[in-house]
Amino acid sequence: MSPSPARLDVIAIGNAIVDVMAPASEEDVTRLGLAKGGMTLIDTEQAHNLYQAMGPAREISGGSAANTLAGLAALGAKCAFIGQVADDQLGEVFAHDIRAGGIDFATPARGEDPATARCLIFVTPDGQRTMNTYLGASQYLPASALDEATIASASVLYLEGYLWDPEEPRRAMRRAIEAARGAGRQVAFTLSDGFVIARHGDDFRALIEQGQIDILFANEHELAALTGIEDFHEGIAQLAAKVPTLVVTRSENGAHAVSHGEHVSVSAEPVAQVIDTTGAGDLFAAGFLFGHVRGRSLAECLRLGAICAAEVISHYGARPEADLAALVAEKVG
């Protein structure tokens, strides 16, 4: 039996985070002992101390899967987001920005304590971002926040690996996978970061072996971490045998995808100046998934991903600023 027509293109579950972004020098990153280019979880006290050490900042809504949805919605997809904010000003900011982007967001705020998640991002002159995440309310997303009927009504359920780490959201995501698959929908998953793979690689490998993941997003480091294989092409070959569609991003070296045996590579889209790489992978996923739900070829899906990633790294913040639909219409048609 084929599933009923989808009401939504993509529903995502992810961290509900506001990014706090400031330029920083290489010396700042070294002096503060930050893991350059990576994502580190921090507690309340570390968040306080690190914020004090940060220069004047700007606040822009973020969160990996939420960024992906912002891109998808800007391209014209119908989307919904599930994620946990607190009942505070940053929670209002997050909820406003995601709804203002045209995305359904119905998860109720949770109370004031802990506060809405924020990510302190130090952006070095090379455009590289170093992220320090205070998860706050985000890690308490309960399984009861899921609306299984809504999940069943979306072509694709998109899950953020970052959110696999805390226990309650992990349970929620497992239930969401069941709901989506039970309704004959596809599940897309992004591995997010090496630390998540270090802690939950067994879970991810099991989901893959059981055929629960239809589309898997990874960067080349995450590919190596998950497969334990250093060689890029060997890693791809091993993993592609287990997921219907595998997409591996390689920063300035573009991306490679394998879908049902077909291999396609894409170059990175040229950018006048890389300002801030925050959200590059998230927007790549947005472009790719948009192509996927619109039935585009694998090569077109990759090209859409590359165009969206290029837009987001050419300015501060992980949400698109340009009119992505117009950009894509101009470049791909």
Add this chain to the structure above:
Amino acid sequence: MSPSPARLDVIAIGNAIVDVMAPASEEDVTRLGLAKGGMTLIDTEQAHNLYQAMGPAREISGGSAANTLAGLAALGAKCAFIGQVADDQLGEVFAHDIRAGGIDFATPARGEDPATARCLIFVTPDGQRTMNTYLGASQYLPASALDEATIASASVLYLEGYLWDPEEPRRAMRRAIEAARGAGRQVAFTLSDGFVIARHGDDFRALIEQGQIDILFANEHELAALTGIEDFHEGIAQLAAKVPTLVVTRSENGAHAVSHGEHVSVSAEPVAQVIDTTGAGDLFAAGFLFGHVRGRSLAECLRLGAICAAEVISHYGARPEADLAALVAEKVG
């Protein structure tokens, strides 16, 4: 008796506001009935409704005098700010950003209700900003928040006309003027907006007549509103007779200053693209005042103003992003 050496270059009293900025179309501005290019005060309900009508936004600390100090501090001046935030997340954001800019800020937060001020700014494709300000906690700055010894220790006391409207800060600013003048310091004042002049023009004219204002900043509309004279040069001549230094900005037509009988004009500094004019006047004042406290010529003060204004209109947000000190060193030496 000449005053003792100043510990601070500039101390300012102003609104403590976080800007909430989003791109908007001309149609949005018309449809929402906004006063394009102006500043409108809004209440809690209007703030709520207008925020709902706004696209995805970003939050960047603002406030007219606070923006000026951010520019001054970036240029290398020693500064302090007095302004009222609430004990909430946006208050933390404001306090962080001003302190991270190297500015002393000791005014205690006021409690949770009303919330920290915010300004909903719609930025049209022409770079023009349309501001809608919810004053919240900002209008409750009490005279008791003033540290008169600190005011007496600054070369210049800088006051924001916007803050003349609410009663408590007006009283505080009158006391601050006395403290500064009693210590032999200079008082600089910016007229801020036509609506403030409409409501408090008599106060401003009285302060000027009494010789309480040493440096007056206005744009050409404010000049006309204050003097009642439409002709630019006639208005300048009338007002310049009453203030030691008068600085009038004219957007893309540059600026004109008169100081102790000397007249100097400056062209606007070329900008590749005007992105967002928020903060143009504030940063012009920053450059000018920096030149002033460093004993530069009137022409140099104007040039510094023009350079700083050009930097801030070339990106989103009213706080400088480039290294202003380096920029000025390169262009003026």
